[in-house]
Amino acid sequence: MNKCIQCGQADLVPKIVQLDGQVRGEHYTVEMLGLECPRCGYQTIEGPTMPEYRRLLADSYRATYGLLTSEDIRARRKRLRMNQREFAKYVNVGEATIKRAEMGKIQDRHTDEAIRRRTDLVLSATASRIGRTEAIVTSTNGFGAPFLGPDVTHWTLGCAGPALRHNIAPYLASQFVASTRGWGK
Numbered sequence: 001m002n003k004c005i006q007c008g009q010a011d012l013v014p015k016i017v018q019l020d021g022q023v024r025g026e027h028y029t030v031e032m033l034g035l036e037c038p039r040c041g042y043q044t045i046e047g048p049t050m051p052e053y054r055r056l057l058a059d060s061y062r063a064t065y066g067l068l069t070s071e072d073i074r075a076r077r078k079r080l081r082m083n084q085r086e087f088a089k090y091v092n093v094g095e096a097t098i099k100r101a102e103m104g105k106i107q108d109r110h111t112d113e114a115i116r117r118r119t120d121l122v123l124s125a126t127a128s129r130i131g132r133t134e135a136i137v138t139s140t141n142g143f144g145a146p147f148l149g150p151d152v153t154h155w156t157l158g159c160a161g162p163a164l165r166h167n168i169a170p171y172l173a174s175q176f177v178a179s180t181r182g183w184g185k
């Protein structure tokens with residue numbers, strides 16, 4: 001067991017901890033599995049989980065600035081059933097860029113937009129295959145979810161069949177929320 005380095009009086013136990021950190025000069029707090037001292041409350045994480053900590057911090061920053069998170073990027077790639085190399089080629093960025101972005105390095109705007117552009121079009125193509133409701137979504141905006149207005153999103157969520165509601169609506173909703181985050185700034 002790990003003795004608490006702060007009070008030295010107890011062993012640290014596994015616990016969901018809240019940790020502060022900085023990304024590009026801004027403060028964020030992330031939650032993850034770590035260790036806590038039951039006596040003095042000291043919290044820490046283990047060395048091997050540092051990359052996850054940094055990724056979560058980066059994701060907080062990305063969420064704040066309307067950028068895709070590591071998980072978003074991975075999910076979009078997986079939906080296309082591509083490995084990182086295939087996906088990089090498809091998006092037209094370097095393979096290392098995709099690898100690093102999925103590990104937590106914050107992608108630049110250009111990369112973010114390139115990924116959205118390519119994967120949003122796929123969403124539209126998928127949509128038109130599934131049925132009429134989705135086809136309307138496709139023809140309403142040509143670019144997919146980030147350009148949907150509030151009414152369209154609402155309508156889509158309200159009228160969609162089970163397949164769309166289950167598979168695509170949460171995605172549309174998350175994209176819509178992400179795309180509106182920068183509004184009014």
Ligand SMILES: [Zn+2]
Pocket residue numbers: 004005006007008009010037038039040041042
């Ligand atoms: Zn302690």
